[in-house]
Amino acid sequence: MWQAIGLSQSTADSNPSILLTFDSGKYLFNCGEGTTRLLIQNRRGFRKVKGIFATRVNTDAVGGIPGTLMSLADSGTERIELCGPKGLLHFIASARFYTLRESLSVTVTEATADHADEPIFKDDNVSVYAVTISTPVEGSSPGSDRPENRIVPPSLPIIDPPVPAATRKRSRSHSPLSRNNSPSRRSPSPARKFSAQGSSKPSPVETAPSDFEAVFTPSRFQGEQAIAWRKLIVSRMFPGSKPPSAVQYDADAPSLDNPEQVFKPDVSTKDPIPDPFGLQKYVVMPNVMKGLPAHPRAHSATCYIVAAAPVRGKFDPVRAKSFGLKSGPLFGKLSRGESVTAPNGKVITPDMCMDRPEPSSVLFIIDCPSVEYIDSLTSSTQFEAWKNRPGYVLHAIYHLLGEGVLEDPRYGNWMKTFGSEVHHIVDYKKWGGNPITYPSPALAQLRLSKLDSSIFPMLKFTPDSKLGFRQSLKQLADLPIFSSMTANQIVSMRPRDAPRVDPIEAETIFRDALTAPEASYLDPPTLHAYEEAKQAVRESETGTTVTESPGKDVVIVTLGTASAAPTKYRNVSSTLVRIPGYGSLLLDGGEGTWGQLARHFGEDQSIEHNVWDVLRDLKCIYISHAHGDHHMGISRILSRRRQLKPPVDQPLYLIGNYSIQQYLREYCQLEDLGLRNPNDVVFISPEPICMLPRRADGRTRALSSQQGLDAVRKVMGLETMHTIEVEHRIRCHGLYIKHESGWSLAYSGDTLPCDALVEGARGATILIHEATMADGQEQLAYRKAHSTFSQAIDVGKRMGAETILLTHFSGRYPKMPEYKTMGSEPTKHRLALAFDNAQFRVGDMWKMEKYFTAIERSYGDVDDETTVV
Structure with a gap:
């Protein structure tokens, strides 16, 4: 059994996010700001999340990844894979100053052309294929020639100036990448070579000349060197192993000769209360403060094809007995996919005793940011190949659409090519309304507004997310039937079923409270x-002389x-x-x-x-x-x-x-x-x-x-x-x-x-x-x-x-x-x-x-x- 759950839709405070759930794993597609809070609000939890997949690298799609990674680590997750367009690795590395968890191992894979035919991610539950679409001007897009996007060619080495003493002073961080302590506490270990995460050969950073550190400027790296440096940063942000305790680091120490520095614990204090400034971490990269290699701004999006792992047919003991086999170990082997030999010497293969394999469900997640991407999307052959693929059934397509896409005839015609049996779920902010994303705090605010509506004003929202779609049906008459994406909308993929909404209790209570008398939601x-509180305020205001005190109209x-x-x-x-x-x-x-x-x-x-x-x-x-x-x-x-x-x-x-x-x-x-x-x-x-x-x-x-x-x-x-x-x-x-x-x-x-x-x-x-x-x-x-x-x-x-x-x-x-x-x-x-x-x-x-x-x-x-x- 597995299903796709809409965690959120496009609203004032959320972006579309989809969670695929199996008994043994969860897979999150897009992780905008507030995803951690959504998982708490909707009671979906963090455990069993194995992969996060981004359709774009912007705040809408990846703004919540740093916070979610830390929450995953804190909930006991030991390993996570991140997949997405080019730029995802750069984004994660740019968070090195504040996103760090030593107990978590993170692997980042950026989509390439190969991932349309070979999975970008695969485990026992799913195979995920990535299809990159782009605008016609990809590579010469606005802003791509700006200095901050330009990769500077190597020339004479530039030595980045050190961080001024005023900036380093008393820098006390729980980060394993940057901290300050007394020079007397440091004890540098011998230099150790290390390579980028997942690399089986020495990285270009490792094989640099011996005097490399003296002019070390990672912002000048290009190509493999740039990728290796970013991967190295990420591997130190998320090393995936618990460190020894009470390790000290002195940021003022000259350590350019060592690419990583390990310091011994401080045992000089007998204070029973741990010193908040004597931090307890372990690995330091002294050059982490230096800028990352430049990364060109891309105008592309990654769409995903998710195919569930094949499901073998059910073992038929009657059929097995017809070949002279008896129940017991031989039955077990056949059910596990192993061949056995019958008493008459005939080899019995598993398929001879199994029902037909169950077709696996397939799901598309399409992100089309604007009409400029439509031609690239509709001309892709990868989606066409999965329409009638043997052993698979295309059951649902999520459409995450930008302004103007849904009205464009090219997109509507493409949707219709998938046939009437496919369920289309559309996220389109223009007509999708603006329902409340977090009903629990919204209900609390509604209740408190009855105490003082000036201090606790009602949050702004549109109650019915389907209203816009209903009003616009005439404009969309030539489209196939589709559902508006909403929070807590569930599409059952095995067994296959139509989309349905399963609202959480707080959402129902909040919606009912909007039209109910106060006594129904305030005991x-x-x-x-x-x-009593209002009366106390009135009594204090009665007879009080109003004084024009400075700042009384300032609002916090x-x-x-x-x-x-x-x-x-x-x-x-x-x-x-x-x-x-x-x-x-x-x-x-x-x-x-x-x-x-x-x-x-x-x-x-x-x-x-x-x-x-x-x-x-x-x-x-x-x-x-x-x-x-x-x-x-x-x-x-x-x-x-x-x-x-x-x-x-x-x-x-x-x-x-x-x-x-x-x-x-x-x-x-x-x-x-x-x-x-x-x-x-x-x-x-x-x-x-x-x-x-x-x-x-x-x-x-x-x-x-x-x-x-x-x-x-x-x-x-x-x-x-x-x-x-x-x-x-x-x-x-x-x-x-x-x-x-x-x-x-x-x-x-x-x-x-x-x-x-x-x-x-x-x-x-x-x-x-x-x-x-x-x-x-x-x-x-x-x-x-x-x-x-x-x-x-x-x-x-x-x-x-x-x-x-x-x-x-x-x-x-x-x-x-x-x-x-x-x-x-x-x-x-x-x-x-x-x-x-x-x-x-x-x-x-x-x-x-x-x-x-x-x-x-x-x-x-x-x-x-x-x-x-």
Whole structure:
């Protein structure tokens, strides 16, 4: 038995993803942002995933792979294969600064012409064939001749400058590729040769001359050398073996003579609490900070043909006995496919005692991004060959279609060539609606909107995904019958059956709640708690003199409030600060941030302050540090900004450290993020002085911190803006801004309780501080270099902050943090807790303390979080 499940469709916060499930394995086709959260929401789990297949290398198709790989490793997966178009290997290698799991082995295979006839992937369940389609101008596509896409021919060696000391200082990472510790702790091992993963011969990197490291510049590699270097990077990101514990690395150590460096454990401390800065990893590649070899931007897509393994016919004991055989070991051999000899000496082959083999089901997954790809697709002979292939039955075709494809007669005519017995499932955002992707948090938001619709506004969506198709049937009359792709749509492949939708319980409850009275989804105690909270707010407002305090109209939207990994109710870190009349500042942007923005503000351009308006109004993005949960959604935001029409007429300032800038530059070679033009992205280092561009070749402008911050201050009306180095496992910066109108804001990033933050942001109007752990977990918080609730509040008190907003909660508290342990002493400081998609007007944040009990009651009225692995 096996089936194809639609995990998601094209919506504001998701892209089409298909999961094939067998008893012994799962296979995921496309892994956009939010896939990990989808698997949790839909209770599909991570275990048994053997392969991930991408149809394109862009944020829509692969944006969720880094997060999914880490979740797979954490769930116990030991090996995974990634397949996709050219550029997939480069994409994975570009994530080396933040995607690392030593227990997982990852193999990357890029599709070639050979994979149309020979499987790109094969195991006991399936054979997967890859068919590459392209535009007529592939190879001379727009942007392919840009400097960042150009492969520089080898000439005189260029020595990349070292990372400045200011950037390396106290770089404390749990990454096996980059970390800092005391020089006295290192103990270099002898140099060891190694080759790219899966290679049976020495790599070109290995066979370089002895003085190679002195001028080692991997960005100059081409051809096999470039591929070998990328594979080597990936093999060190995912070595697939548990390392020895407590290994130290000194990033300042001169190690260019060794391609990999292993350091001995530090045993000098007797502290029973592990030092969060004495990191416990093992393998280091000293040249990992250097840029990857250039990769040309491709305009191609990979489609897949999935054929289930042949199913032998059922063994017929009656037929076997007719040849004089007796039940027992001989029957077992025949059923296993082995020949036996009858008593009369005749050789009995398995087929003589078996029913006819069952035809295997075949599935196509077609990605046609635009009408320019149609000719390449329809002229391919590989799909034609599987129409009536002996022993196989083409049962279903998934069509992932870009703008204009479905209306094009060429595509419709091609669909009809497969006959009336084939089931067509179409994902077409233009007519597919915009249903809710994550019903559990949407239901929670609906419930809380009945408490305060200003702080908890309803998410933007279109209830019926089939509405657009029904309205457009006249335009599609000449097409074969097809189904609109939806989440939790199941196509049974063995036994073969028509598509059906199997909605999860939360989806049904949410849909019913939209038209039901409040009492049907809010129990009496919750309604009573709501009314008490509202009454408390009304009483506080009665007779209160309204004062025009600075910053009262500033709006803070907490888009993502989880730490480390998404949960059912919380996405990873991201906070939007909207300053009326000046624009917006985004504080961190983990995976799925664009989807959170789109759900909160809506994609409909006819409504005021839609997500495109917000994106156009975005002036600055601040990335506190290089852990993936704080920035893996930035590339998608930059990609969407690049699509704005007309283009934005002023730059977007992005404050982030070297590794953030480096991976975005490398990824921009695959997808246009807008890193070149004057009104595109301008990088600013959070360090006192930023690294300057290495060569005057037209790459992204980089400003000194002071010069860049001056530009941001001018644009956003700020009197002061500076970064504050805080205490985390890797180099991390908090942020302090003071507006010219008098209000100020401090952001902690991830940190232990930090005196530097207190001193650098004294008197802040609002402090946004991480509160990963609950009170009573101080040792765990210290080990992970985070803060407890009360520690965060204490920082705010010592700072003199007027309001303290706590966020970045551990997955241990999936709904409501244990707020009753906080703030037991009377305080003049207002306290608020962050929830996904809440929006706080600074002047109204005092209301949250009145709402705590009601919010807790609301979350207590729904089923507990269930973790599915």
